[in-house]
Amino acid sequence: MNHLFTPLKIGHLTLENRVVIAPMCQYSADEGAATDWHTLHLGRLALSGAGLLILEAAAVNPTGRITYADLGLWDDRTELALAQSLAVARRYSNIPIAIQLSHAGRKASTQKPWDGGNFIAADAQNGWPPVAPSALPFTVDGPIPDELSVKDIVNILEDFTAAAKRAERLGIDAIEIHAAHGYLIHQFLSPLSNTRDDQYGGNLENRMRFLLDVVDRMLAVISDKMTLGVRISATDWVDGGWDLGQSIILAQALAAKGCHFIHVSTAGLSSQQQIPVAPGFQVPFAEAIKQAVDIPVIAVGLIDNPKVADEIIASGKADAVALARGILYNPHWVWHAAAELGQQVTAPPQYLRSSPHGIPSPFK
Numbered sequence: 356m357n358h359l360f361t362p363l364k365i366g367h368l369t370l371e372n373r374v375v376i377a378p379m380c381q382y383s384a385d386e387g388a389a390t391d392w393h394t395l396h397l398g399r400l401a402l403s404g405a406g407l408l409i410l411e412a413a414a415v416n417p418t419g420r421i422t423y424a425d426l427g428l429w430d431d432r433t434e435l436a437l438a439q440s441l442a443v444a445r446r447y448s449n450i451p452i453a454i455q456l457s458h459a460g461r462k463a464s465t466q467k468p469w470d471g472g473n474f475i476a477a478d479a480q481n482g483w484p485p486v487a488p489s490a491l492p493f494t495v496d497g498p499i500p501d502e503l504s505v506k507d508i509v510n511i512l513e514d515f516t517a518a519a520k521r522a523e524r525l526g527i528d529a530i531e532i533h534a535a536h537g538y539l540i541h542q543f544l545s546p547l548s549n550t551r552d553d554q555y556g557g558n559l560e561n562r563m564r565f566l567l568d569v570v571d572r573m574l575a576v577i578s579d580k581m582t583l584g585v586r587i588s589a590t591d592w593v594d595g596g597w598d599l600g601q602s603i604i605l606a607q608a609l610a611a612k613g614c615h616f617i618h619v620s621t622a623g624l625s626s627q628q629q630i631p632v633a634p635g636f637q638v639p640f641a642e643a644i645k646q647a648v649d650i651p652v653i654a655v656g657l658i659d660n661p662k663v664a665d666e667i668i669a670s671g672k673a674d675a676v677a678l679a680r681g682i683l684y685n686p687h688w689v690w691h692a693a694a695e696l697g698q699q700v701t702a703p704p705q706y707l708r709s710s711p712h713g714i715p716s717p718f719k
């Protein structure tokens with residue numbers, strides 16, 4: 356029987372355990388370029404003992420950033436800056452590293468969360484005009500995005516492909532396409548945000564086309580060593596929106612194309628969403644998708660109790676669990692979980708003497 360600390364094969368990688376660090380925007384980049392903050396933050400996460408570290412959403416072009424301080428991967432400058440942060444983490448850790456590639460669509464051009472997170476007008480400092488599948492705003496008083504033409508769509512597909520090539524050049528082990536949380540790809544998927552009448556809108560097949568095009572194009576340029584997965588929101592939590600049934604069909608299509616994992620979150624598309632937030636509330640979505648595909652499925656969302664995380668794996672509800680806030684709050688969460696579950700993790704030799712008295716060492 357598998358548990359939280361049994362290895363997991365995911366694409367071309369073998370994770371040491373099934374704890375995944377979820378992608379977390381840091382809003383600390385300089386015109387898309389990683390800064391010393393990233394070196395510090397990634398360095399710390401790289402020493403966490405987790406099985407996989409997913410880097411924050413990196414925008415594939417400047418318009419695709421949520422805020423002006425988002426990380427990007429769209430030119431040599433942004434690639435080089437990230438290379439420098441990664442080099443430091445790599446020097447001291449062998450943790451597999453994934454990057455989330457993203458475009459914010461109509462949710463772009465906002466303040467940093469700690470400055471209020473409101474939209475910034477296109478003509479104001481640090482603002483720009485957001486784009487989307489349809490000219491429908493995210494909030495009633497939010498900016499009306501520019502509707503993408505098919506030519507614009509092709510340009511964004513090329514931006515995703517170019518970013519994937521850069522990720523591979525950076526020695527990153529896996530790519531997670533961000534199709535969740537109401538950002539551009541999710542905006543194409545959901546009938547609430549996509550009212551197009553061309554090949555990218557209308558029926559489910561057409562709404563899935565943009566994401567499947569991203570996948571096809573990426574698979575065509577990445578090497579056979581790169582692991583590729585997709586993060587989805589399995590429901591909009593709004594009647595008539597994107598839902599679990601459509602997510603299952605999408606997950607099967609992604610697996611059939613050759614994607615290596617699905618990371619199952621929910622929500623973010625509509626300001627009308629009603630989310631029943633509770634510990635592990637998104638796990639049933641991961642479980643339902645896992646039953647429909649034969650590639651690894653990652654569950655996420657308020658899973659920060661080690662015994663609960665272990666049970667999710669042991670009962671076969673998901674193949675791995677991802678943590679975001681729990682790891683920010685306690686970067687040694689994985690060590691503590693190993694200690695609590697009587698298991699072991701890899702820790703840097705400099706820290707081995709921190710092993711607690713009176714219990715078997717959680718360190719390998």
Ligand SMILES: Cc1cc2nc3c(=O)[nH]c(=O)nc-3n(C[C@H](O)[C@H](O)[C@H](O)COP(=O)(O)O)c2cc1C
Nearest residue numbers: 377378379380411412655656657658678679680681
């Ligand atoms: C600071 C912060 C930044 C986040 N940035 C991203 C992101 O870049 N991409 C993404 O898909 N989700 C992002 N999320 C969502 C998390 O990855 C995760 O799905 C969510 O926080 C639920 O997991 P948790 O309960 O373990 O925090 C972010 C969450 C936090 C707290």
